[in-house]
Amino acid sequence: MLVVDDDFMVAKLHSRYVSVMDGFTVVGVAHNGADALRAAERLRPDLVLLDIYLPDMDGIDVLRALRAAEEQDTSRPSTDALFITAAR
Template identity: 65%
Template sequence: MIRVLVVDDDFMVAKVHSGYVARTPGFEVVGVAHNGAEAVRLVRELRPDLVLLDVYLPDMDGLTVLRELRGLRDDVDVIVITAATDVETVRSAMRGGVLHYLIKPFEYAALRDQLAHFAALRRRLDQLASAGQADVDQVFGARPRSTPVLPKGLTAQTAALVERVLRERPVTASECADATELARVSARRYLEHFVSTGKAEVRLKYGGTGRPERLYVWLG
């Protein structure tokens, strides 16, 4: 389980965000803080893996909290969640090494996607003995400067079609084939291509009888 500390001065907002985290498989809320000093203390005591950090706090702003967290011996990953939209705050958060910046208000899906992306990156890094450039690019969100070369037999137009379906919802190869009117084997080739490039991951879908199906989930 990935352990999360929620930091927000609004008790109801903190409760909502905690509920979002609890709804996301593989994540659990280990603490809630309503001011900056409490946030720093709980990070020291609970040692969470991830902090959801508001900027507007009653005793110190979230960016000050972020700087204090970066000074701790045990680093923690941070996603900023705030109503602050000024560019300087965004720039300061980026310089502080946050993973993402979510602007309030937002729906559950927005946070769920970021949590899933965070979990996927952790798994990827945990499985590596050393990181190649493609691994580093994925972690830091780099984009290739030229159009990526598709494997032989795959076309950009069909890849875009499969990507559009996959972005809408997790699908099996059969479900993707139905939605795109491709042969199942063709749909699966495109889905596996997205997995190999780190844009999607495979989870097991258990049904009634027989072996579980491969369920493809878009990561972006």
């Protein structure tokens, strides 16, 4: 799983929570959309835990870019995504 959240403490909290769940492993953490896309390209996670509000692009745009990359490279497995936010 790739954890994406611009708040370092929230990303750490999500990573810790996921790390104790059976069947899930955090393979990377990113704090903005551009880093998330680079990490997803390099790590090819099965799942992305994705914050909606990021400093450079929103989580929906990140997912759109991930889907576009998957369409261009048919050998690339599809990545599932869960959207999250700590915003009030």
